[in-house]
Amino acid sequence: MKISRHWKHLAASLFAAVIVTGLAAVPAHAGETDALYNSAQRNFTDGNDVAGRADLRALIGADPGDADALSLQAIWSHYAGDLPALADAMARLNVVDPGMAAGTTHVLDAIGAAVGTLPNPLPALIGPQTGIVVLGYGLLPDGALRPELVNRLTAAWLQSIAAPMSPIVVTGGNPQNGIPEADAMAGWLIGHGVPPNRISVEGRAGSTVQNALFGTQKLREAGATSAVVVTSPNHIRRAVADFIVAGTQVVGATTSLEQLVSQLPPPARQSQRGIYLDATRTFELDTSR
Numbered sequence: 001m002k003i004s005r006h007w008k009h010l011a012a013s014l015f016a017a018v019i020v021t022g023l024a025a026v027p028a029h030a031g032e033t034d035a036l037y038n039s040a041q042r043n044f045t046d047g048n049d050v051a052g053r054a055d056l057r058a059l060i061g062a063d064p065g066d067a068d069a070l071s072l073q074a075i076w077s078h079y080a081g082d083l084p085a086l087a088d089a090m091a092r093l094n095v096v097d098p099g100m101a102a103g104t105t106h107v108l109d110a111i112g113a114a115v116g117t118l119p120n121p122l123p124a125l126i127g128p129q130t131g132i133v134v135l136g137y138g139l140l141p142d143g144a145l146r147p148e149l150v151n152r153l154t155a156a157w158l159q160s161i162a163a164p165m166s167p168i169v170v171t172g173g174n175p176q177n178g179i180p181e182a183d184a185m186a187g188w189l190i191g192h193g194v195p196p197n198r199i200s201v202e203g204r205a206g207s208t209v210q211n212a213l214f215g216t217q218k219l220r221e222a223g224a225t226s227a228v229v230v231t232s233p234n235h236i237r238r239a240v241a242d243f244i245v246a247g248t249q250v251v252g253a254t255t256s257l258e259q260l261v262s263q264l265p266p267p268a269r270q271s272q273r274g275i276y277l278d279a280t281r282t283f284e285l286d287t288s289r
Contacts, residue, residue: 032062033059033062033063033066033069034289036055036056036058036059036062036069037055037056037059037066037068037069037288037289038288038289039051039052039055040052040053040055040056040059040069040072041072041286041287041288043055044072044076044277044280045277045287047273049076049079049080049273052076053073053076053077053080053082053085056069056072056073056076057073060073060089060092064092064096065096067093067096067097067100068100068285068286070089070092070093070096070097070100071089071093071100071101071103071104071107071283071285072280072285073085073089074086074089074090074093074104074108075104075107075108075276075279075280076276077089078108078111078276079269079272079273079276081269090104090105103283104283106244106245107245107279107280107283109244110240110241110244110245110279111241111272111275111276111279113240113241113244113250114237114238114240114241114244114275115237115266115267115272115275116266117236117237117240117250117253118253119233119236119253119255119260119263120252120253120254120255121155121254121255121256121257121260122254123158123159123161123162123163123254124159124162124163124228124251124252124254125162125163126162126163126166126226126228126251126252127163127165127166128165128166128167128223128224129223129224129225129226130163130166130224130225130226130227130228130251130252131166131167131168131169131219131222131224131226131227131228132156132159132160132163132166132167132168132169132227132228132230132254133168133169133171133211133215133219133227133228133229133230133243133248134152134153134156134168134169134170134171134185134230134231135152135171135172135208135211135215135229135230135231135235135239136149136170136171136172136173136174136181136182136185136205136211137149137152137172137232138172138174138176138181139174139175139176139177139179139181139184140176141176141177142176142177143175143176143177143178143179143184144184145184145185145188148232148256148258149185150188151232151256151257151258152230152231152232152255152256153185153188153189154256155230155254155255155256156168156189156230156254157189157192157194158254159228159230159252159254160189160194160198163228166198166224166228167198167199167200167219167222167223167224168189168194168198168199168200169199169200169202169215169218169219169222169227170182170185170186170189170199170200170201170202171202171203171205171210171211171214171215171218172185172202172203172205172211173203173204173205173206173210174206175203180201180203181203182201182202182203183201183203185201186199186201200218200219200221200222202214202215202217202218208235208238208239208242208278209242209278209281209282211239211242212239212242212243212245212246212248212282213246213282215227215243215246215248216243216246216247216248219248225249226248226249226250226251227243227248227249227250227251227252228250228251228252228253228254229243229250229252229253229254230254230255231255232255232256232258233255233256233258233260233263234263236253236255236263237267237275238274238275238278239253240253241275241278241279241282242278242279242282245279245282245283246282
């Protein structure tokens, strides 16, 4: 269980009150700032970014040492293209929590890399230190594979042939008819000639964020330091951002041919919201407190 954010940031808040604002003021009560933080996160989830950033400004005014709020303000100011607000939030965050500031910069770099990623149906030439990660798509109620999941597995199978020494991670929870998704994915690959000892099964993930966090753990256990991420063309950029934030170097983004052409152009700013939202969650900035 995480320590209360109020206690977590109390010392930093007192320090920031003196250094950042020049006022030796006691930070606002945790209940007030928690309410603002929760409101901001709800607004970001609902797509009301203006209101979310306004909540964060009020929170930071009351508690200038709240590193999570400063990080969120930096990330969503980046999304909004508000460079002065981004620079201000990062300057404050570097004073309050340099480690969080470095992590926030990593998140923004990951988002930039993901937006610039091109879906690619061609296998990458990789060595054994690079894993192949296949993201689930859910099973049918009877436990059968959905057609789009078969498309992803086919792309992964082709990648496995091009890189016969690379470990493979299949990641996906949400069992149907008593069949875990990742087990069904592994079974398909084994049925197509992939040796079972190449495959690591991650059966807990229920979201792209968890695919990245849990999948990264499996990659480390398999001795991989980087990965080719395999998913659908319309999902690849969000997945790439999440894996980079989770600590996996992404060296390839392999997809199926379905919807490939429509996903080649970089997404418009509004279409990038999901990438930003997922990245903050992978960075493990709480969605509520």
